[in-house]
Amino acid sequence: MSGHRGQGRSLVPAAAALTVAGAAALVAVVLLLDAGRLVPLTDTLPVSAIVLVAGAVVVVRGVEELGLGLLGLAVLAATWNGVSPGGLPLAHLCLAGALLVLAPLAVARGQELRVPVWVWVLGAGITVVAAASVVAPTDRGYLAGRFEVPVEAVIAAQIPDAAVGDVLNAVRWIIPALALPLAVCLALRSRPRRARTLAAVWVLGATVNAAVALGDESGATAVSARLIPVVDVGGRQAGLTAQPNHLSLAIALAVPAAVWLLLQARGAARAGWLVALAVLGGGLVVSQSRGGLVVAVLAATAALLTQPTGRRLVAPLLAAVTVVVTLLVAFTPHLLDTAATTLRLSGAESAEESNTIRGRIREQALDDIAHSPVRGIGLHVVAEGHAIYLQLAAAGGVVLVLAFAVTVLGAIVDGVALARRPASVERGLVLVLLVSVASWLVVGAVENQIADLYLYLPIALLAGLGVAGATSPPTAPDVAADPATTSARPAPVLASAPGPGGIR
Secondary structure: OHHHHHHHHHHHHHHHHHHHHHHHHHHHHHHHHHOOOOHHHHHHHHHHHHHHHHHHHHHOOHHHHHHEEEEEEEOOOOOOOOOHHHOOHHHHHHHHHHHHHHHHHHHHHOOOOEEEEHHHHHHHHHHHHHHHHOOOOOOOOHEEEOOOOOOOOOHHOOOOOHHHHHHHHHHHHHHHHHHHHHHHHHHHOOOOOOOHHHHHHHHHHHHHHHHHHHHHOOOOHHHHHHHHOOOOOOOOOOOOOHHHHHHHHHHHHHHHHHHHHHOOOOOHHHHHHHHHHHHHHHHHHHHHOOHHHHHHHHHHHHHHOOOHHHHHHHHHHHHHHHHHHHHHHHHHHHHHHHHHHHHHOOOOOHHHHHHHHHHHHHHHHHHHHHOOOOOOOHHHOOOOHHHHHHHHHHHHHHHHHHHHHHHHHHHHHHHHHHHHHHOOHHHHHHHHHHHHHHHHHOOOOOOOOOHHHHHHHHHHHHHHHHHHHHHHOOOOOOOOOOOHOOOOOOOOEEEEEHHHHHHH
């Protein structure tokens, strides 16, 4: 054993020397490219910094830590869909890097790449609908006669035509629907408790998003105005997202996990998560999204009810809120009307205009469904219906509706099965993830967010926890140890996990 320790110590100077040599070589290449006017220094510096950090992580911590770090960055930036360096979403770039590291590493180690069967279904449905649109495009005459959503000229100029939009939206949607769960399954396969870390990173990313929105609202910063080409004239804040409704929904879906982290924490950590929840609440207010605000309150309440500690807090919190609201209304009668107008719950002109436009969009979605009920008119309209269920049917017909239903129901069934296991790892987290999924399905009746990365974080974590439960060695009191399960056996490169309800 001492020999191994000595060998490990002897490798440290070699690793440090290799890192320094690699950094020096990279700096020399960057300077030579700039001196020869081949590639300017401003273009190579960001890439060089990324390469140096990645190389240092690999040398010091190993290749797997690099993949896990990139996955963590993808989860952190998942709600920042307005941050797209070079036109590519930051979270997508990090996720691609994580998969490029974790998947080959698992293959090289001979590990099973286990993924619940239901994860593949939505990706397959998206592919089938996109392929059908390429092979047999929707009639151009029908598309030309559709109602067009009024948008600013700057944004309208960036919208591709139907054929290109079908392909782009297919790729954009497959990344969160398939690539994200696959990466999470790879990360949690042997370490289910990593789900706790990913949940914390998810909430921190949403908190940063909300903090940016609050800073922009106060006038101290103008981050959103630099990210989004058109500033919302209604004064709503979008933070690091592409639109205020995205900010509110991203916060609402993260709230259950934030509540769970708060209840689990102790001391200074609990105070930190309480501050995070307060910032998330502020982000909801300045986004002025009615659907996001309502579903966030319901999600927070449901999350409290799923936890033993939280259930004891529900009654005191309701009593405190009732007293505060009663006093405010009694001493400042106009405050209720002002708050309702600010939050666009009543009286706001922007809300009335939004309601009118949404009504016409829903009518168009119904016409699209009637025109092509089996495979829809194409994925280029997948975000137009302002109701994800109408959008699924209009864009992909019965094919896409069924694929989406199988994936979402599969995640819910596996989550419920995990939560019912007497010694389930992170049972409390599983319950709040189910609350997040249910919250999205509820607010989806009035919102159009369907293909963004942050929407699929709870589903991906449920998939990863299910695979971790299926591959982890059984421990008491779950099941008795079985010598057959601990014997060495060859593992195929790719397999589908049946989920907690039917663990092999």
